[in-house]
Amino acid sequence: MTEGRIAVVTGASSGIGRAVASAFTRQGIHVLAAGRSGDRLAAVQAELAGRPGTVVPHSGDMTHAAYTEELLAAAEREWGPATIFVASAGQGLPGTVLGSDANRWEELIEANYLAILRQLRATASEFKKHAEADGGRQVRDIVVIGSTVGRQISAANPVYGSTKFAVHSLVEALRQEVCTHNIRVTLIEPGFVRSGFQEAAGYDMEWFEAVAEQSGPLLVPEDVASVIDFVVSRPTHVHLDDIRLRPTRQKV
């Protein structure tokens, strides 16, 4: 069902995106692995060499306007048109409305909201064009990583959370717009995942370890990746469109 499909995976240099690249290549899906760090993408390519699906790294910053078009074109040059796009790249921001660093708000909104909006538009336009050409016989998947804090308001993390609320609404709206073309637009809402995310965002790691102590074992990126792998391998007429997964012991 999935073998030979072609995927673009953003945020593939770390965490959930990296685990998705690993799960996909095991199934024979070819992966254009995107992120800013060329070195880390090269390490992912080396680690996954010899799998049924191949990895080609493509470094770049997702806040650049033509980012998605470049990724889709690179995948097409390599193997042909992509039929899976996983938007995993994202950033965190610690702090409350009063306590967060206001100098980082614009960067966060640019990366977590505007860049995702551009990715959704560019990918859905491309997928719709191909679906019109093949009558939607081939299913196409756009998978976006939201968050439990994009569903339930978090007083501790509202600035980051609000970018995820916005993304959740875009995903459902786009799902309604393109579903008749057999394009599945899927939202994945993880709770706490132990990845590079907390350190990259500058979260207080003592606080994070206390959370892990209270609510853990936390999810690992492979837990989320296995769900995404399951979603894209469903038959064309089946769409698991919105999945929330948490560590079992996480209350909110």
Ligand SMILES: NC(=O)c1ccc[n+]([C@@H]2O[C@H](COP(=O)([O-])OP(=O)(O)OC[C@H]3O[C@@H](n4cnc5c(N)ncnc54)[C@H](OP(=O)(O)O)[C@@H]3O)[C@@H](O)[C@H]2O)c1
């Ligand atoms: N970890 C959690 O607890 C958790 C929970 C719910 C949702 N999420 C969401 O899950 C997604 C993946 O997070 P993760 O946990 O896998 O974190 P991660 O390990 O920090 O991975 C984030 C990825 O995003 C890429 N990235 C960040 N800014 C970028 C930019 N401007 N341009 C291109 N790539 C960029 C990073 O690559 P480079 O640094 O190489 O660019 C990295 O590959 C995010 O959307 C996050 O909001 C995470």
